[in-house]
Amino acid sequence: LLQFRTQQQTFDMGGVRIGGKPGVRPAVLIGTIFYHGQKILIDENRGEFRQDEAERLIREQEEYAEKTGNPCMFDVVGATPEAMRRNLEYMVRTTKAPLLIDGTTTDVRLAGLEYVAQAGVQNRVIYNSIQPEVADEELAAIHKAGVESALILTYYMQDFTGTGRVHCVKELLPRCQQAGVKKLMVDTCVLDLASYGQALSAMFDIKDELGLPVGGGVHNALAMWRGLKTKMGPHAKDPCMAAVVAATVAVGADFVLYGPVEDAKFVFPAAAMVDTALSQLAMERGDSPDDGHPRYRVG
Amino acid sequence: MPDLDKLFQAIRTGKNKDAVALTKEAIDAKVPPGDVLGAMVRAMDDVGQRFQRNEAFVPEMLIAARAMKESMALLEPSLVAAGIKPLAKAVIGTVQGDLHDIGKNLVAMMWKGANFDVVDLGTNVTPQKFVDAAKQHQPQLVGLSALLTTTMPAIKTTVDALRSAGVSAVKIVIGGAPVTQAYADEVGADGYAPDAASAVEVARKLLPKAA
Numbered sequence: 001l002l003q004f005r006t007q008q009q010t011f012d013m014g015g016v017r018i019g020g021k022p023g024v025r026p027a028v029l030i031g032t033i034f035y036h037g038q039k040i041l042i043d044e045n046r047g048e049f050r051q052d053e054a055e056r057l058i059r060e061q062e063e064y065a066e067k068t069g070n071p072c073m074f075d076v077v078g079a080t081p082e083a084m085r086r087n088l089e090y091m092v093r094t095t096k097a098p099l100l101i102d103g104t105t106t107d108v109r110l111a112g113l114e115y116v117a118q119a120g121v122q123n124r125v126i127y128n129s130i131q132p133e134v135a136d137e138e139l140a141a142i143h144k145a146g147v148e149s150a151l152i153l154t155y156y157m158q159d160f161t162g163t164g165r166v167h168c169v170k171e172l173l174p175r176c177q178q179a180g181v182k183k184l185m186v187d188t189c190v191l192d193l194a195s196y197g198q199a200l201s202a203m204f205d206i207k208d209e210l211g212l213p214v215g216g217g218v219h220n221a222l223a224m225w226r227g228l229k230t231k232m233g234p235h236a237k238d239p240c241m242a243a244v245v246a247a248t249v250a251v252g253a254d255f256v257l258y259g260p261v262e263d264a265k266f267v268f269p270a271a272a273m274v275d276t277a278l279s280q281l282a283m284e285r286g287d288s289p290d291d292g293h294p295r296y297r298v299g
Numbered sequence: 300m301p302d303l304d305k306l307f308q309a310i311r312t313g314k315n316k317d318a319v320a321l322t323k324e325a326i327d328a329k330v331p332p333g334d335v336l337g338a339m340v341r342a343m344d345d346v347g348q349r350f351q352r353n354e355a356f357v358p359e360m361l362i363a364a365r366a367m368k369e370s371m372a373l374l375e376p377s378l379v380a381a382g383i384k385p386l387a388k389a390v391i392g393t394v395q396g397d398l399h400d401i402g403k404n405l406v407a408m409m410w411k412g413a414n415f416d417v418v419d420l421g422t423n424v425t426p427q428k429f430v431d432a433a434k435q436h437q438p439q440l441v442g443l444s445a446l447l448t449t450t451m452p453a454i455k456t457t458v459d460a461l462r463s464a465g466v467s468a469v470k471i472v473i474g475g476a477p478v479t480q481a482y483a484d485e486v487g488a489d490g491y492a493p494d495a496a497s498a499v500e501v502a503r504k505l506l507p508k509a510a
Contacts, residue, residue: 080449104399104446104449157404160358161358192356194357
């Protein structure tokens with residue numbers, strides 16, 4: 001179970017180490033903040049939000065990370081260039097955790113790059129995301145900003161299968177390297193419940209073949225599940241959220257983009273539980289779980 | 300005589316290699332190309348209907364569309380030789396400022412699956428580019444997609460640009476996460492499609508000759 005032919009790569013991204021053998025290094029859990037529709041937003045286009053509530057959510061994720069041993073990052077969304085700059089500026093001064101620049105359009109992401117270059121915080125951020133159809137100009141902007149960490153999203157319409165996703169990463173790797181991106185994490189692209197299965201399969205295959213850190217935006221599996229609320233009832237979402245995270249960690253994911261940061265309270269215990277179980281496998285194979293692993297904290 | 304039901308099943312289940320082989324078999328056996336095409340379109344309709352009933356998922360639509368695309372490439376010369384043309388021409392794109400293309404791509408695939416000739420302008424398409432494409436390709440249908448509330452206003456700008464450019468005979472269908480029927484009415488679009496499968500139904504209603 002969960003043994004790979006290729007040596008696993010690990011990267012330090014903004015002070016958080018990601019990648020490696022399952023059971024040795026716990027999954028990094030990434031909550032999204034300032035997403036469209038989030039209650040803390042006052043004016044999402046201008047980057048205005050309730051700071052007290054934003055800080056409460058940030059601290060809550062950090063506390064769960066501390067309590068469980070699963071490191072955390074924040075996926076920072078911006079609706080406009082102005083909002084991205086303001087959201088990032090706030091996050092940089094409010095948390096020490098790594099930040100993903102998650103603009104919904106290229107101009108928003110580029111504004112994020114400009115901000116981090118000006119603020120000199122390139123080492124704290126991860127560009128989210130590089131996709132198969134990324135333009136050379138966007139890669140040049142990443143290079144110019146000096147950002148060395150990025151997430152590849154395997155949104156590969158030409159061959160939307162598990163193996164297609166592996167092929168997609170292989171195609172993008174040389175372009176990422178040319179753009180100075182040295183540290184990569186691969187999101188295997190979850191669009192709905194069924195594609196979540198493909199994404200899980202691709203996570204194993206990419207680790208097996210390329211050794212890169214893998215994970216996914218598993219929240220999409222639930223967000224696109226129309227019957228979750230209408231057929232299963234209002235109480236089904238939270239346990240399913242925990243389950244989808246647990247299943248992802250169980251197949252060896254190195255990170256989980258779990259969606260709204262408000263779900264930290266369901267997500268961290270679920271991931272820590274599975275990481276603890278996997279740590280026993282690692283130990284039986286002669287590997288030692290990292291200091292601070294959930295194994296040593298959750299009991 | 301090749302069994303077109305097998306071709307229907309191969310496309311419906313996204314078995315692209317089987318679909319291509321069965322298409323070749325049908326062409327070699329001189330099955331009327333219109334009948335072969337009919338089996339393919341029925342397969343895509345089936346996928347679309349199952350998607351609407353929440354019985355099929357996005358990957359199934361994508362692999363079925365791939366099987367149809369590969370089979371169509373083989374069938375195309377026979378259709379041309381038989382004088383069988385696409386039922387309608389459509390231009391589609393994601394509006395200016397928006398780079399999201401999942402929904403737009405699904406609609407384009409389903410329209411192709413319904414035997415429409417689809418010109419895909421991609422993402423972040425300016426109103427002028429839509430106008431230029433409408434003049435160049437003379438479509439009966441234009442599809443506009445936006446995923447974000449921040450880019451949704453570009454739908455109205457594009458509809459206005461198309462109307463004022465004198466391509467008012469074109470039927471405009473809009474869609475995307477924040478888009479509603481009420482918004483479609485407000486901006487003067489001819490149709491609203493809540494999902495890719497509905498986009499085929501809406502198009503067929505707007506263009507009776509394509510039904």
